[in-house]
Amino acid sequence: MTEFANYPSLAGRVVFVTGGASGIGADVVRAFARCGAKVAFVDILEAEGRELVAETGATFLVCDITDITGLRAAIDVVKSRLGPIGVLVNNAANDDRHAIDDVTEEYWDRSTDINLKPQFFAAQAVRSHMQELGGGSIINFSSIAWRGGADNMPVYATAKAAVLGLTRALGRGFGKDNIRVNAIEPGAVITERQKRLWFPTQESIDAVVSRQALKHVLLGDEIARMVLFLASDDSRMITKQSITVDGGLR
Template identity: 60%
Template sequence: MTQASYPSLRDRAVLVTGGASGIGAAIVRGFVRNGARVAFLDIDRTSGEALAAGTGALFLPCDLTDTTALKTGVAEAAQRLGPVRVLVNNAANDQRHKVEEVTEADWDFSQDVNLRHQFFAVQAVLPGMREAGGGSIVNLSSVAWMFGAPDMVPYTTAKAAIVGLTRSLGAALGPHGIRVNAVAPGGVMTERQMRLWHTAETKANLLARQALRSELLEEHIADAVLFLGADDSRMITKQCLTVDGGLR
């Protein structure tokens, strides 16, 4: 299938968090394919270095739960590529816990890795994006909070909050020409998902719950992010786009 190309993304500085693998890596590859100048932050050095070598994107090792390190990474990306015009807050960790077993440390980690870094990444790119005349911010949510995944309460809480974050930031930053949207992926069976949580049987069961019976791929999520990052979506803000094949 031929994928859309977006001339407005050419030479535009793009920053992706959690871009070393899975959906994040597909997003990085998509922006590179469109001629953007791409940097990505990730804690996984091995995967990050491999992706950078294969795409030419700039990999900056970073623990996103360390806000000081996050701000340093954003500053380096802007110094080397120019003001960030597209920020994709993709990084996440969908740990499973029984409700009775969640500790305070589990809760805090989930909010830090799934929610907190999104706000502070926005805060870090804001001065340059505003000075550059505007931009686009895309926050990754999840359909897990919409149907209430019972063993993912800290995660679904954070992913639901991202929609509220998106709407408020869209209202706050719109006067500066900055759009803020969210994308909520469905059951994308990344390598990590299959290694940690799913089997061939559970994957087939998930596919059977989709209205569209084709496998949901990382690239399908990246396609939605590219559209929201490009000027083609210039009058879209404060929205959450669900990409789940009609999951029910």
């Protein structure tokens, strides 16, 4: 069995993950817990969140990230319980498929409220924590979807492209505080949700893998390991960057 890196600099560090109850987010929570970090996560999936707490010992708060007041309050609660946040992982997203002609103003607002807006306000909220610590790391989740012209989810693709602009702006703006800001662009990560909604058969999964340069199913663990690296002191001179983890799909 392959043994992967453990990052001593993450031991005891307070980590805040959005959308951490399932999918990639849950794998990120598990990965930080294995490194001895003090992990907190928010999600609207209460049952899944409680199960992950039992597995990892992480701190869980029920929170709808589109409620910015509630998101800020959750960040304050984590600081009061665990200490100032040194790592923020802006993972939460919703990649529902939608046709261009079907997009309404209300849908546009709802999608960007999930996929973009909370990333900015969570980063804004933790900045003072990281200033107090003398630095920190913020990892924003983008996606490769926008690079190929995802006409089956144009609003999602727009938001995920904007994440890169946000990452570069915050990376520059936060640099004087020794706060690093980077993005990850995952490829076709085969989570339980993806299998349920978009890849229901082995044939559909195989079809995606066949388009990758590396012929392995891409799982959340692969993304989580990149998150760990970007969160750790090993990457202390990396900021304003976006790293693709897609097995060579695009």
